[in-house]
Amino acid sequence: MxxxxxxxxxxxxxxxxxxxxxxxxxxxxxxxxxxxxxxxxxxxxxxxxxxxxxxxxxxxxxxxxxxxxxxxxxxxxxxxxxxxxxxxxxxxxxxxxxxxxxxxxxxxxxxxxxxxxxxxxxxxxxPVRPGLPGMDAPGVHGVQTLDDGQALLDTLARARGRRAVVVGAGYIGVEMAEALINRGYEVTVVNRGREPMSTLDPDMGRLVHEAMRGMGITMVNDTEVTGLRTGGDGRVRAVVTRDAEYPADVVVLGIGVxxxxxxxxxxxxxxxxxxxxxxxxxxxxxxxxxxxxxxxxxxxxxxxxxxxxxxxxxxxxxxxxxxxxxxxGGGYATFPGVVGTAVSKVCDLEIARTGLREKDARRAGLRFVTVTVESTSRAGYYPGASPMTVKMLAEQRTGRLLGVQIVGREGAGKRVDVAAVALTAGLTVERMTALDLGYAPPFSPVWDPVLVAARKAAGAVEQQR
The missing domain is CATH 3.50.50.60 (FAD/NAD(P)-binding domain)
Structure with a gap:
């Protein structure tokens, strides 16, 4: 002892x-x-x-x-x-x-x-592991630690087939779908929500859905898993829902933690x-x-x-x-809190969010306006410019920024950091329109997509007053 x-x-x-x-x-x-x-x-x-x-x-x-x-x-x-x-x-x-x-x-x-x-x-x-038949079978993996990652790689090395099913479509789900596509697997994602990435509003999640489908990933939304079927050797063979069965040589749980x-x-x-x-x-x-x-x-x-x-x-x-x-250790420090910033990718699609989603704002009892804008990552005439969608929420009466979601290609994801700083500082969308952001054609349009969204949100707030 x-x-x-x-x-x-x-x-x-x-x-x-x-x-x-x-x-x-x-x-x-x-x-x-x-x-x-x-x-x-x-x-x-x-x-x-x-x-x-x-x-x-x-x-x-x-x-x-x-x-x-x-x-x-x-x-x-x-x-x-x-x-x-x-x-x-x-x-x-x-x-x-x-x-x-x-x-x-x-x-x-x-x-x-x-x-x-x-x-x-x-x-x-x-990792969330529902108490359903077959969830503890060999070939079913959560991914939280390096030991988990090694166990999954060992399964992939032994797998006889090339069919993978990912259960859940949050950050881990979409990232593991990409990983398995890169490994040459045929990937199906079974998701209980309306769209992938429940950390986004459904209209923005739809953009992720379309991009994943374009990458060869089969998306099955609004579907509840009822169990996993195993073979004679006890290993997983399929993911079962109320309406269908999806063959699987490996299953990855991306339901969340x-x-x-x-x-x-x-x-x-x-x-x-x-x-x-x-x-x-x-x-x-x-x-x-x-x-x-x-x-x-x-x-x-x-x-x-x-x-x-x-x-x-x-x-x-x-x-x-x-x-x-x-x-x-005898010193002093504090952690004030968070604004909820996160960024991810699936293949070349970048996904970012900070602040509140619509349902978060409603749960907090806030009245708000929402705007969505389409822009580009660079000046439209500059080579490599790619489309980007920005959604912004602002408090209805005050114009205080409440949240931002961004989906696009290269250059989209890290733009969310501007919004994270604005949220932390408690800026209104009107104040955001005057932010002195860096500009050159290889990096941004003359009006950055986040500022375009702020201008539109400021207009929507003004109309509600």
Whole structure:
């Protein structure tokens, strides 16, 4: 039983989870306090630390040639910085009253308790896996960790056929559809929503649908999966819906993720409506002075709606880790919240959003106007100019920007960053029309597409007054 503290001080920081938030927190705390002041013990149940989960679809698809390129910092590098990192070790219990955690060696099964003075929970998220027949069959894969990605690649290497079905059409679903197309598979995406990418409004999701179909991906929308059929060897053979059956040599679950908070819930820590841990701006778990949480296991404040949201993204996780490490290491930092910015691609189609969708604005009780504009990525006469669709939401009375969605080809996705800054600053669409953005024909029309949308939105707001 490991109950000792750091030599000379008796202080120990325990971190549960060895990816973005957890190891960022550990590293930042170590920068502030040396090993003689603060012992840091980190538990990770997998084989890897500090890796880019967002890069897994590009590794599976072959754009990233090697798994190790996704690893930002190896276990050996963390240990060299004075962090006691224990791989293949899963924390199974948090004893809040006793200030200790119980961990189990995944390979040997041996268990031990470790005391803590300060605790960081960075347990991440788990892929949604419905309790339907066949969901646990060999050949069915969620994609959340590097171990998951390796398991999928192993299945692809053994698969006898070239038929893949992706269940779900969110970020992971469309990115994995592209990865499998790149691997030479015949890909069908089965989606319960009206259109792919439910993070967009359906009219913008329709643009993604059309582009995916043009890439040879079969899209099946408004369809509920009822189970998976397996063969005599137990391996998956097809995805079954109420109306049809889709043959599959491999199935990838892209239904989304949920916060992995079962450990926290069992310890009696506070969870929000979305199942994520609730923290204050210092990322401290509410009601617990010496426990912090960050990454995909927490809920965050939406700066636009003022409500708590669940937005599992690597950008947030790394920022959470920096804030937690500063506070757990004796400094001070805060995480103010998010505006909901995300960008993705499927083949050469770029998909971006920030702020609120129409249904988010309605849920927040906001009255709003919407506009949609068609523009181009460059001056229309400049070679390589490609079409781009921008949708913008603004509050009806005030003209405050509420959200932006962009779908287009090269040069479309990162334009959303202008809107993210405007949302964070609380700009009105009228103020946005005067933004001094860079212009040259190879980069933009003289009126950038985002500013064209802002002008049209400002006009729509004026008409409502």
């Amino acid at each position: 490991d109950m000792s503290g750091a030599p000379g001080t008796g202080e120990r920081l325990v971190v549960i989870g060895g990816d973005a938030a957890g190891m960022s927190a550990a590293s930042q705390a170590r920068r502030l306090r040396g090993p003689e002041e603060l012992e840091i013990v980190a538990f990770e149940r997998g084989h890897f630390t500090s890796y880019s989960a967002c890069g897994i679809p590009y590794w599976v698809g072959g754009d990233v040639p090697e798994r190790d390129l996704l690893v930002a910092r190896t276990p050996e590098e963390h240990r060299a910085r004075g962090i006691d990192l224990r791989l293949r070790t899963e924390v199974t219990d948090i004893d809040v009253a006793g200030g200790r955690v119980r961990a189990r060696d995944v390979d040997s099964g041996a268990e031990s308790w470790t005391s803590y003075d300060r605790l960081v929970i960075a347990t991440g998220a788990r 949920r916060p992995e908070t079962s450990l926290a819930a069992a310890a009696g820590l506070p969870l929000g409506d979305h199942g994520g841990l609730l923290t204050d701006r210092a990322m401290r778990v509410r009601g617990h002075e010496n426990i912090w949480a960050g990454g995909d296991c927490v809920e965050v404040l939406d700066l636009v709606s003022g409500q708590q949201r669940y937005m599992p993204l690597g950008t947030h996780a790394n920022k959470h880790g920096q804030v937690i490490g500063a506070n757990a």
